[in-house]
């Protein structure tokens with residue numbers, strides 16, 4: 012039965028992109044029959060002026076169910092009746108092919124596409140078919156991605172080859188197929204396969220199919236009464252969309268995909284052109300995998316429906332026109348569909364019997380011919396009526412019997428080939444590649460056989476090449492990874508080595524700095540020591556007066572001894588005048604005068620005028636001595652006054668000092684309060700020391716003042732005593748003067764010698780007494796003088812010391828500059844203390860840093876060692892991995908050779924248990940009920956079979972493009 016390809020067109024609603032671009036609709040569907048679509052701004056003349064006419068046109072908003080009902084449903088009946096069927100969707104990317112074929116929600120009655128509806132319909136039809144009809148339904152799912160056929164139910168098989176055999180027609184070798192007994196199993200397989208499909212996001216479609224997908228349903232029908240069989244293959248093809256890469260924005264892998272897609276679609280166009288132009292003798296099916304697979308569907312043994320999907324919008328007008336033209340061309344393709352039937356045993360037996368009879372007849376005919384030939388050769392004449400004739404051959408009852416020779420009445424030459432209509436019918440019932448040229452059948456068979464062999468070899472080589480490439484890639488990746496790792500490690504090592512070097516340098520530098528710091532600290536310590544010594548000296552110098560005031564008599568130190576010595580010298584100098592001076596000489600003269608007087612008293616009149624002059628001189632001397640004494644007493648009094656003055660001055664200065672010190676102390680206290688934390692213990696200590704110094708100095712000064720007071724009293728006493736002595740001396744002088752006057756008078760007058768002698772005696776006695784008294788007085792006076800001189804010297808020394816002390820005090824405590832110096836010193840001391848502290852801190856910190864750095868260094872060294880160890884381990888691991896890899900390669904090779912030894916079917920069967928057992932479904936019975944020899948409930952089990960799950964897992968892993976996320980790819984549904 013021949014017929015044209017059926018073409019229906021479907022327009023989807025405008026999408027968001029088109030609406031963004033204006034959303035102008037450029038198509039009209041105004042014919043009543045629903046078979047024509049017109050372009051609003053289309054040509055007004057020519058074949059397209061009336062629009063594009065198809066078997067059916069589905070405008071925007073057509074329901075999935077309507078598309079199925081009015082465009083597809085009858086194909087299901089065809090396939091169940093043993094025809095091959097093909098439904099494929101063609102259109103630009105994003106035009107709704109997948110939406111039409113699969114739908115957007117398998118669980119939604121409205122949204123599920125035609126494939127779910129077809130499979131549902133298949134099971135519905137089976138269910139209502141007569142009970143003596145038994146069906147086997149199996150499905151396969153594949154895609155053509157980048158010109159490689161990939162089994163979507165076993166995605167690891169991604170380079171399947173197309174074979175063609177006389178008996179089977181075109182088929183995919185090694186494609187897994189699954190027996191299904193109800194709709195849910197089909198859905199499950201759709202989901203599993205869909206997960207492995209290649210989709211990508213483009214500007215035109217968020218989930219653009221990057222491959223042509225082919226869902227193959229094979230239905231075998233057996234008449235249990237007659238044993239006859241029919242089988243039909245239904246190809247449900249969702250083509251990848253043609254795309255303008257400028258619009259889709261394809262680049263990289265998507266661009267490569269687009270190139271392949273467009274290439275195979277143009278091959279499809281070429282096939283359609285060749286089929287429809289009426290002049291091509293060669294149809295280029297072999298130009299692409301797609302056209303090769305669809306070979307039977309396009310101009311062959313198939314009832315084919317093409318769904319062309321279009322956009323209604325101006326934005327895609329060019330693509331829409333091109334699609335509509337494609338549809339129009341395809342519509343004129345003529346197919347020769349026939350039932351793929353197999354005869355029942357009875358029919359076959361009859362046929363055999365008939366064939367045997369024919370053979371016997373032929374044999375009888377041959378025998379008759381041979382007999383006739385012999386007669387002719389022997390020169391005999393054979394009458395025409397006796398000529399051998401097939402129609403006259405009479406065959407015996409049994410098949411093997413030779414038939415009798417009928418008279419030859421062959422009006423036409425006998426055919427060289429036996430004609431067996433039944434066998435011919437059988438042959439014709441199988442799908443067959445349309446003859447491609449002048450090859451006769453044997454040649455074509457041989458060609459196909461050879462082609463298949465070569466295809467297998469190509470596949471093997473390609474697979475081997477692929478494996479090798481994969482291994483090579485793996486090895487290269489691993490090598491790259493290892494190199495990278497090694498580079499990283501060596502980089503890390505370098506970094507560590509550099510770090511380590513830096514750390515070492517830092518360590519050395521720290522040690523060096525530490526040493527330097529230690530040296531600086533030592534220097535500072537020395538400076539501090541010096542400062543301490545200076546402070547100590549200052550303190551000592553501040554304490555000196557106090558010690559000198561309180562330490563008289565404790566002259567253990569050299570200063571005190573020096574002072575004592577000085578004092579002794581001064582006293583010696585002072586006393587010198589008195590011991591060797593006037594008093595001694597005067598005393599001598601007085602004694603001489605007295606002895607002379609004694610002589611005068613004894614000789615009575617022996618006293619000469621010279622003696623008298625001498626005595627007179629002696630009196631004069633006594634008078635001058637008395638004067639000197641008076642002067643000295645006056646001088647002592649003046650000195651006393653001066654001492655009192657200096658004492659007062661000292662007291663004043665002391666008072667001032669005290670006041671200034673108090674002020675300074677107050678300020679210091681205030682500073683202490685405001686800078687409670689600023690001044691440290693050292694300042695406090697200095698202050699305390701200064702206070703102590705001040706207290707001790709004050710004490711010393713008070714003691715000195717008391718001492719000076721005492722000395723002044725003593726001086727006053729001495730002055731009184733000196734005045735007394737002066738008085739005594741004056742009276743002695745007066746006495747001597749009077750005696751001299753008497754003596755002078757006696758010498759001058761010579762009168763009354765007795766009286767004069769008495770008077771002389773009296774004078775002499777009085778003078779002796781006075782001399783004794785004077786002697787005593789002199790002794791006392793000398794003692795007193797000695798004491799006074801000592802006191803004066805002591806006072807002078809004390810005054811000097813006090814002055815010095817006072818000066819020191821002024822220098823140390825009172826003077827502003829001294830205060831500044833003190834403050835400066837204190838500041839320096841504080842600074843030094845701070846510096847020392849910070850140095851100590853730094854030193855400590857440095858030590859810590861060194862420790863930390865050393866630890867870090869050690870850590871890093873440990874780390875380096877660890878890393879080196881890891882590196883060594885990694886290298887060992889790498890070595891082991893290499894060995895393992897080699898082992899694996901060897902194992903794989905072995906496994907491959909084993910596998911190659913096994914039949915191909917066994918492989919798939921071993922990998923996937925689900926659906927490998929045929930599940931005959933009877934007509935008239937409940938859907939899914941097993942037939943007479945059902946599999947052990949494998950169908951239901953198969954849905955949850957780990958094989959599928961593993962296939963699913965593999966598909967996710969192995970598919971390079973991303974998997975579709977629509978409903979039928981969701982494993983939860």
Ligand SMILES: Nc1ncnc2c1ncn2[C@@H]1O[C@H](COP(=O)(O)OP(=O)(O)OP(=O)(O)O)[C@@H](O)[C@H]1O
Pocket residue numbers: 022023024026072102103104105106107108109110111115216218219220221250251252253320
């Ligand atoms: N008739 C329709 N009604 C509603 N939405 C539709 C229709 N046709 C398509 N769509 C929506 O348009 C978008 C693109 O559709 P789809 O993926 O089926 O296009 P496609 O032709 O298969 O594209 P590609 O060739 O890129 O795979 C989807 O979101 C789909 O749901």
